[in-house]
Amino acid sequence: MNYIDCKLDEFKIRFAKEEDTVIILDFIKELARYEKMENEVVATEEILRDSLFNRKVAEVIIGEYENEPVSFALFFHNFSTFLGRPGIYLEDLFVKESMRGKGIGKIMLSFLGNLAIERGCGRLEWSCLDWNEPSIKVYKHLGAVPMDEWTVYRMCDKPLVNLAKEFQK
Template sequence: MEKRRIDEHTIFRFAGEQDTALILQFIRELAEYEKMEDQVSATEDLLKKTIFTDRKAEVIICEYDSHPAGFMLFFHNYSTFLGKPGIYIEDLYVKPFLRGKGLGGKLLSYAAELALERGCGRLEWSCLDWNEPSISFYKKKGAVPMDEWTVYRVSGEGLKKLAENGQTAGV
């Protein structure tokens, strides 16, 4: 398992299957912060399958003084305009009592390093519009909000119905 010492207190490492419970714990803590706890349906078994068996995403664990401090879950997307892959950060989370130590910025910088190493053309993520501390932080890091774009989502029953509509329409 690759580890990278960031400073005297901080280590980043790619998560392994043994980290599944920790990843789920971080997801739940993030959901609580975002006031979305009721939307977490992930389980350890599902995370093991999708992250470690099917390799649909990657996770970096941040350790501070040898203790789990946060995580970043990301996956590759693709830009047809650039003709290159990109990295999309789905979750970036640092435990509240460790915020202000620069860990979030270091995780973002590490993601940028990975993107460049992997020949990616960009690094992207979403942020809730009420989360002013994060928005301010991201702008200070050079991120630009994509105000002219709106994210659309279909999930759950809507996803099933859309799939069924395509089948009945002869698509």
């Protein structure tokens, strides 16, 4: 596996492989528990394997401390019409509770920032729950700016199906 060494001893980052699907799903479930959204996880190993490794609609990096997976980030490219360039959208970043406070989240973000620059992206962006003060504090300390004037809208399930039918004859 191709590991990327980091400033934190014994911590390395690598891109996920198909055989990591179980690990990725476990991280997603841990994140959902932390966000009190366990009932919303419908992802399965099969869905993740298809989306991440067959269709390749998103990418995952895994952070390992002493060769054990302790963090993950799932991201994909978006596009800014104003910049005329792609960006990286960080969908999820999670560090196991026992590993928090060591700078692992910052290292993961730094890796993604470097990746964005390497890929010619104009920005790295993500969303954060309003109650997640520890993360918000870190993001602001790093120079991230909250987009307070924007509201995220989401459509799924029946409303999405209904919308899709709107243009059909």
